[in-house]
Amino acid sequence: MTWTWFHRLASPPHLYRTAGRLTPWFAWPAALLIIAGLIGGLWLAPPDYQQGDAYRIMYVHAPSAWLSLMVYTIMAVAGAIGLIWRMKAAHALAAAAAPIGASFTLATLVTGSLWGKPMWGTYWQWDPRLTSELLLFFLYLGYMGLRAAFEDLQRADRVSAVLAVVGVINVPIIHYSVVWWNSLHQGPSVMYLGKPTMPPSMLVPLLLMFFGFTLFFGAVLLVRLQGEVLNRERAARWVEEEVGA
């Protein structure tokens, strides 16, 4: 059966141990990639001919933005799996991911507005990307608020999973309606991400940062996952072996 690995992985003791074992395999490469990306992005890459050195904010802004979206999607997928197959491990994963995603969404907003000040002359522009990101931040806040409102972990898991699924369906609708809204009001359309003609000396550090941030998320997620799995486990013998009563 191809499904056996899946169920084995989802069994709490196995998941707890695997997560513990995998953490360094995410953490060290993440550190390496991020340091390499920092050297490449801050030191080696040349200044942009239009934005000067301000574009270097992109090396932390863009990967944070990527994480903010990816994490919400992961939460929704994990939530759906948890709902459909009644899998506690999937809910634990969603619970572990949410605060990480929210914090990177906040980082995206702050770095975006720090980039905006020299570029637009103001810390906040109702630019479609930033506006969508702000709304995404509200979605995260709602998700975590809903989770926190329940005392019973299982109910919190399942109710918030429904919210994440509804939210992820709405994310593209919200994003495109915001883009459409922005096009009506002729907002500034300075694109600083995904320029087609980015020289390799600029692009390579960006890619390093993307991978580095993703692995960093993985490492933090695994640590949190261990905690969330333990919180969902009641009296199992394996817990005794792991934490040593």
Added chain:
Amino acid sequence: MSDTTLNGENVHLWRGERHVLRGVAFTVSGGECLQLTGPNGAGKTSLLRTVCGMAYPEAGRICWRGRDVREDLPSFHAEMAYLGHEPPLKMELTGRENLHYWVGVRRRFAAAELDAVLARVGAGRWADRPVRTLSAGQKRRVALAGLLLMAVPLWLLDEPTTNLDVEGQHLVGALIDEHLAAGGLAMAAVHHPLAVAERGLRRLELGGV
């Protein structure tokens, strides 16, 4: 002879940190009433809610007519009635209106049938008053009328005699007896023994831990 059998196998249920049901097993067949007893917190209500599919057991299963009820909850629900602690009535509506909107989504019934069940539970005189104005015992009787009107084989009753006077308690016993005689089955969580004929009565003692 009849395949109307409800059985639970090795039912385990957790409520937060509490292991409420620990491997509960039972069988009830047509013509039988299973009386659940045990101290407060022993899991009587939890077991009833697990049986009716409102709580999801960690392990074990509930079978109706030999099939796991989880396979097809809607058709299982169509054959059962659950009465909780509080009569499920809207205060702003009359007893008759309550029954209309409550049982009416399950089956059509004639006005004569409604009158007959109301008379049977002794609720005929105040069925047209808003439920808000009724006493707790009168509300309970309206709820019992709903139970009869559903005309389903399986009754799941949580403390059905709460707030009823002695006569009302005998009424509950008589209703269950008639239900069993018609081939129905019942599962009731009780504090005080039901006034039910000994013949079809079975007991399940849940231990509180």
Added chain:
Amino acid sequence: MSELSVVPSLVSPERVPRSAPGAAAVAWMMLERDLKLAFRKASQLVQPLAFFAMVTTLFPLAITPELTRLRHIASGVLWAAALLSSLLALEFLFRDDAQDGTLEQYALSGRALTGLLAAKTAAHWLLTGLPLALIAPLAAVSLGVPAHALPGILASVTLGTVTMSLLGAVGAALTLGVRRAGALLSLLTLPLAIPVLIFGAHATQLAIRGEPYGASLTLLAALAVFGMTVAPLAAAAAVRINLE
């Protein structure tokens, strides 16, 4: 056994022709019930409307009484007020029924909870969304909106409140098990309502300027249709979890 004879026998369902009403009849019954209940405590019906009128009054007082200037912000004022007012009554959309146990009986009735909740949502829209849409043109006039824009405002608020009721049903179902859910409910529902706000306010703005607003109305209608397919499913799932 004389009394029993009035109740159909129940040993096996095959012998009793099950006289279950159809899905449409059930939905209608639910709708009728909720309308009847609402009219028996009518004071709750007026509150969202009064709130809407109040909010739209705040703006002239806070900004300017000049109608020519109010006209420019009218669409924003109307839509922000409409979104906020439609949130008001939401918390009790399912809560009353959950508390007295009737919602549980519907969840255990063997009938599709999706359809029952859709009917309840429809009742909620009839009781709050539609009245809002009907008084929105009045509020618009008080903000200096020319008469030719009123049909557009009526149409867009009508469509927008449909989606709001649907989103609100999901939010109310999610927070059913939360004791004081008001603020959380708004936090959950409002970000999801942004597309409604954008398309609705835009349609209103175009209508005020006397330009064709059909495209925005179509988008609002699309949101409503999309909501009708997804929202009852999500609400039913959330209600079942919260009743557990």
Added chain:
Amino acid sequence: MMRFLYMGGYYPWVWPAYVVTFGVMGLNIYWAKRLRERARRAARRRLQTQEEP
């Protein structure tokens, strides 16, 4: 080195952006470890109370 820190005049925005991002990453590491530690402590406590009766 000073030229590097000067960032072509954009230092008031570039460096805070990096500080914020890495601050968030640091907090994430700290929160994650704290969550795991608390869960372990809670699990130990649960095991002890269960053994007694």
